[in-house]
Amino acid sequence: MKQFDYVRPATVAEAVAAAAQPGATYLAAGTNLLDLMKGNVSRPDRLVDVTHLDGLDRIERLADGALRIGALVSNAALAHDAEFAKSYPAIAEALLSGASAQLRNVATVGGNLLQRTRCAYFYDTASRCNKREAGSGCDARDGENRAHAVLGWSESCIATHPSDFCVPLVALDAIVEIEGKNGRREIPLDELHRLPGNTPGRESALEPGDLIVAVRLPAAARGFAAHARYLKVRERTSYAFAIVSAAAALRIENGKIAEARLALGGVAAKPWRARAAEDILKGVAPTADVFQEAAWRALSDAKPSGDNAYKIELARRIVVRTLTLAAAGTPARIPALPASPFASTSGAIHA
Amino acid sequence: MPELNLTSAPAHLRHGSSIGQPMTRRDGVLKVRGQATYAADNHPPGMLFAVMAVSSIAHGRVTSLDVAAAKRHPGVIDVMTPDHKPQLAIDPEIKTNPFVFRMEVLQSDEVRYANQPIAVVIAETLEAATEGAVLLAPRYEMLPALVGLDAGESFVPPVVGVGNPAEIHRGDVEAGLAAADKQIDAIYETPPQYHNAMEPHAIVAHWDGDKLQIDMPTQGLMLSLGRVAELFGIAPDKIHIRSPFLGGGFGSKGLMAGPPVLGIMAAKLVGKPVKLVLRREQMYGPVGHRAPTRQRLRIGADADGRLTALDHHARTVSSTFDDFYEPAADASHTLYAAPAIRTSHDAVRVNTGTPLFMRAPGEATGSIALESAIDEMAWACGMDPLAFRLKNYAEVEPITGKPFSSKALRACYDQGAARFGWAKRSLQPRQMRDDAGLLVGWGMGTATFPALMFQAEARAAIRGDGTGAMEIGAHDMGQGAWTALAQIAADAVGLDIDRITFKAGTSDLPDAGIAGGSAHTATAGAAIHSAGAAVIAKLADLATNDERSPLFGAGNAGVIARDGRLIRRDDQSRSESYTEILARAGVAEVEARGTGAPNPAAMEEYAMHAHGAVFAEVKVDPELGQIRVTRMVGAFAAGRIVNPHLVKSQLFGGMIWGMSFALHEEAVTDRRSGRVMNANLGEYHIPVNADVPPLDVVTVEEHDPHVNALGIKGVGEIGITGSAGAVANAVWHATGVRVRRFPIRIEELLKGL
Numbered sequence A: 001m002k003q004f005d006y007v008r009p010a011t012v013a014e015a016v017a018a019a020a021q022p023g024a025t026y027l028a029a030g031t032n033l034l035d036l037m038k039g040n041v042s043r044p045d046r047l048v049d050v051t052h053l054d055g056l057d058r059i060e061r062l063a064d065g066a067l068r069i070g071a072l073v074s075n076a077a078l079a080h081d082a083e084f085a086k087s088y089p090a091i092a093e094a095l096l097s098g099a100s101a102q103l104r105n106v107a108t109v110g111g112n113l114l115q116r117t118r119c120a121y122f123y124d125t126a127s128r129c130n131k132r133e134a135g136s137g138c139d140a141r142d143g144e145n146r147a148h149a150v151l152g153w154s155e156s157c158i159a160t161h162p163s164d165f166c167v168p169l170v171a172l173d174a175i176v177e178i179e180g181k182n183g184r185r186e187i188p189l190d191e192l193h194r195l196p197g198n199t200p201g202r203e204s205a206l207e208p209g210d211l212i213v214a215v216r217l218p219a220a221a222r223g224f225a226a227h228a229r230y231l232k233v234r235e236r237t238s239y240a241f242a243i244v245s246a247a248a249a250l251r252i253e254n255g256k257i258a259e260a261r262l263a264l265g266g267v268a269a270k271p272w273r274a275r276a277a278e279d280i281l282k283g284v285a286p287t288a289d290v291f292q293e294a295a296w297r298a299l300s301d302a303k304p305s306g307d308n309a310y311k312i313e314l315a316r317r318i319v320v321r322t323l324t325l326a327a328a329g330t331p332a333r334i335p336a337l338p339a340s341p342f343a344s345t346s347g348a349i350h351a
Numbered sequence B: 001m002p003e004l005n006l007t008s009a010p011a012h013l014r015h016g017s018s019i020g021q022p023m024t025r026r027d028g029v030l031k032v033r034g035q036a037t038y039a040a041d042n043h044p045p046g047m048l049f050a051v052m053a054v055s056s057i058a059h060g061r062v063t064s065l066d067v068a069a070a071k072r073h074p075g076v077i078d079v080m081t082p083d084h085k086p087q088l089a090i091d092p093e094i095k096t097n098p099f100v101f102r103m104e105v106l107q108s109d110e111v112r113y114a115n116q117p118i119a120v121v122i123a124e125t126l127e128a129a130t131e132g133a134v135l136l137a138p139r140y141e142m143l144p145a146l147v148g149l150d151a152g153e154s155f156v157p158p159v160v161g162v163g164n165p166a167e168i169h170r171g172d173v174e175a176g177l178a179a180a181d182k183q184i185d186a187i188y189e190t191p192p193q194y195h196n197a198m199e200p201h202a203i204v205a206h207w208d209g210d211k212l213q214i215d216m217p218t219q220g221l222m223l224s225l226g227r228v229a230e231l232f233g234i235a236p237d238k239i240h241i242r243s244p245f246l247g248g249g250f251g252s253k254g255l256m257a258g259p260p261v262l263g264i265m266a267a268k269l270v271g272k273p274v275k276l277v278l279r280r281e282q283m284y285g286p287v288g289h290r291a292p293t294r295q296r297l298r299i300g301a302d303a304d305g306r307l308t309a310l311d312h313h314a315r316t317v318s319s320t321f322d323d324f325y326e327p328a329a330d331a332s333h334t335l336y337a338a339p340a341i342r343t344s345h346d347a348v349r350v351n352t353g354t355p356l357f358m359r360a361p362g363e364a365t366g367s368i369a370l371e372s373a374i375d376e377m378a379w380a381c382g383m384d385p386l387a388f389r390l391k392n393y394a395e396v397e398p399i400t401g402k403p404f405s406s407k408a409l410r411a412c413y414d415q416g417a418a419r420f421g422w423a424k425r426s427l428q429p430r431q432m433r434d435d436a437g438l439l440v441g442w443g444m445g446t447a448t449f450p451a452l453m454f455q456a457e458a459r460a461a462i463r464g465d466g467t468g469a470m471e472i473g474a475h476d477m478g479q480g481a482w483t484a485l486a487q488i489a490a491d492a493v494g495l496d497i498d499r500i501t502f503k504a505g506t507s508d509l510p511d512a513g514i515a516g517g518s519a520h521t522a523t524a525g526a527a528i529h530s531a532g533a534a535v536i537a538k539l540a541d542l543a544t545n546d547e548r549s550p551l552f553g554a555g556n557a558g559v560i561a562r563d564g565r566l567i568r569r570d571d572q573s574r575s576e577s578y579t580e581i582l583a584r585a586g587v588a589e590v591e592a593r594g595t596g597a598p599n600p601a602a603m604e605e606y607a608m609h610a611h612g613a614v615f616a617e618v619k620v621d622p623e624l625g626q627i628r629v630t631r632m633v634g635a636f637a638a639g640r641i642v643n644p645h646l647v648k649s650q651l652f653g654g655m656i657w658g659m660s661f662a663l664h665e666e667a668v669t670d671r672r673s674g675r676v677m678n679a680n681l682g683e684y685h686i687p688v689n690a691d692v693p694p695l696d697v698v699t700v701e702e703h704d705p706h707v708n709a710l711g712i713k714g715v716g717e718i719g720i721t722g723s724a725g726a727v728a729n730a731v732w733h734a735t736g737v738r739v740r741r742f743p744i745r746i747e748e749l750l751k752g753l
């Protein structure tokens, strides 16, 4: 392996200073970063290990009813926090449908947000990839691209963001708290990931040295707990990235949808919030017809980037299904096969 | 090798013989404790680490390597390249026998497939060697890569599989098709697949003067020994290979491949022990794979649902520089009683590593296509798939007309169907739903695999203290050879299994033949059986010729060996212990050898195959197309079952592999570059725990007096066959959508949902 410096700062300020230098990268659990380093896709000069920073591993209920999740909370710890799972069931379900138990035990909130695409050409250093090397070309464009983006892609890059966690987060208006050279700031999660445009290498709104310290769910996010689901179509029952996924959260009052939240995963370079579809759902009764209409609206801008036209139809269907499930009500327990179309199968074996 | 402490759990109760007992693995405790030494666990003093640099192009030439940069990296000792390497005694391109495949051991700068080794960096640490390999920054002269089943002009290979004719027929297929009432003409595709044994290929090579010590997982100790000896020009008795445990092989560790040879060369170059372990992605090239196929099946049936003709053609690929042809169409030789059968193959050459045997080579690929087509024909005839198969049950082997040495397939169908509840199946597809609204489908497939035998030898001894020894260079790939073969050995010398020392897994022991073709238990078992009989005969000689023995005069045929005693057959009250016999004769121990080999006369007369019937239930989401197997039952008849516990595990593993074949496994190859784009276990999907349903295996009684002395047929591969088709057919039955490209992908299914 390439030789690199490894530093383990004691404070957030030290971390930010250490990571601001060119060639430095934050290391959280490393479940993504170390794979990238072993494959020579990432060749950092310096790893700034953030796992020992104090105070970033807490889940706190704030005075205004918001929830603050420290960037170092593990995916498993968050999903298994009973209070969290009850208040934000779609997020817990999404977390538990990701990766494997072993990975979830170590993977962090911050790392999950910033995990890189699974585009095979990005991982294969012999391929041309604009994201890895600006201006080199995109071998996925005419390559094996059945899993690539159908929304928000550009000629430069058709990769998707693979996170499950981010999908319900973006639906629930999560906010990302960032510590940078110029102090603390926050942005909506919806603005964290960037669409590729002509600069697919710039994946997020973060500046060099920016450290994600927490993700915040505003108070309103709790209001959807009774009708919130995440659903993920994948090529095996567990331990596979989404082909397409969806998070739906409804606030139902007097038989009508008072407010709807909808986001798609696996379709774009960012978790895809479907606001136009939400508008259709607002104020109407939850019926199959209106879910269909919402699904069409959610995908109205979609276009295939390769051998993936089926993903558009699949996305429509998953939107309808997820809305239907959400309207039916959050189950009392998270299913043994979280977010799976087989979640309701009796006698399911745990994923 | 450190003495292996094999255990048998105390719970084992023996009733007479060891054979037939469901013992748990005797190496299980070692493995659970992490004390089983796999090849890469060896660290001789002074050992260095070697890392291969592999080609990122599939075709062309390496024009430069920055050796200086690699050497400058701290810890790097040397870089082995085509210009700087120990000379081999023979050209690795020469095929000295049919079981030799061409390998890339830096003989030139030519690149013939992606991931081909192009240099080896040797360093003090794995990290330094790894970075050294990166720093080589190879440059290439690139030529267009040949990729896929239509890469070029096709040709008919001289042979397919191991020496099978590429084309063979019996009866007039065209006439049979013309006379048919119903015809099926369908094309099925199977993808390239990689063995992906859990344990990567690894070697620790250690030269001591002109002697060579090798730790390496191998399914063929003697073939490997012979190949190393000829490549390095040293006598076989100077080489010692240890391979006590394999973390799976599935065919990829049967023959010597290039990477372990590079490890030996590296050790020679630097004059120190060297370890070379492949990275997962490096296993997608130089160590074999299952070739893709495109198979066309044309089947005719008369108005009663009786087959009139079966025509099975398979297109496959081989490498540009060597020959191995997946014998997929041969799967149609044995199962269904069509009066006219033709099987044929053609191939194109592509820029890949040479394909190789991979668990059920030909049988697995051919089976999923054949079983799908048979299912399609049953539907066309309006018949239940089981009734259709029974109607076309082969009483003799269809392609040769030979009787079967034994065939309990009817019982497999019966018992499997009963266990599964097949009778309740709807004939029409897309009729069944569960309470959650998921589509439910039931499918079946017939399993078959030839009962093969190779050549083996074993050495048995009985010692003065009444214990026994059995030695054979057999291979435990995880299938349980340490246990099953020891059970045979215990019975062969008439001792309890804990009273014998069973030695296996090293090259200084008698040749056990390769662990392949599902033939290892039969082959090694036959040798052990015969060595045991021979040593008992010697012991009996000592006793029955000695007038002081109670067995005096019984004659060799007149005693039996049991529990450490020889007993007069006609008078069981007269017996003598092994200890007494040897003590009186004043001999420390008696020793004898025995062999196992196929019986050509029986093979001439009989068709020898194991059979089975697999039933599968799948559920499919009616809108989203995601598939899950929810139940599988397999009933198999494979002659004598030496250890029911291990046999079940083999059959479970095979059935899971079959399901993987139908739904998951595929090496995604970039059509331009020829590179495998999912060369890692995250993206090369195999089933995970949540994909594997409750499995039910029934082993059906079958006595075969012809296959070998013990009546063993082998169970290593048969489980895949039938299972893959059963799952595919269940998907059709659930959805009404027939997908003919495997693995079945959601987008194909969605078209019809």
Ligand SMILES: Cc1cc2nc3c(=O)[nH]c(=O)nc-3n(C[C@H](O)[C@H](O)[C@H](O)COP(=O)(O)OP(=O)(O)OC[C@H]3O[C@@H](n4cnc5c(N)ncnc54)[C@H](O)[C@@H]3O)c2cc1C
Binding pocket: A025, A026, A027, A028, A029, A030, A031, A032, A033, A034, A035, A050, A071, A097, A098, A099, A100, A103, A106, A107, A108, A109, A110, A111, A112, A113, A114, A115, A116, A162, A163, A164, A165, A210, A211, A212, A213, A239, A240, A241, A242, B682
């Ligand atoms: C085999 C496999 C299967 C998987 N399947 C799924 C799946 O189905 N669904 C899914 O959603 N995910 C899946 N994952 C991805 C997994 O969720 C991520 O690897 C994990 O969440 C990353 O977290 P980490 O803490 O290990 O991050 P790291 O690998 O340490 O870091 C990832 C990136 O984030 C940056 N980073 C980390 N923390 C911070 C911070 N606080 N501030 C700024 N930058 C930071 C790092 O610099 C790095 O670039 C899978 C991964 C593997 C290996």
Ligand code: SF4
Binding pocket: A117, A119, A120, A121, A122, A128, A129, A130, A131, A132, A137, A138, A139, A140, A141, A156, A157, A158, A159, A200
């Ligand atoms: S899709 Fe994006 S990540 Fe993939 S190869 Fe193209 S530029 Fe790179």
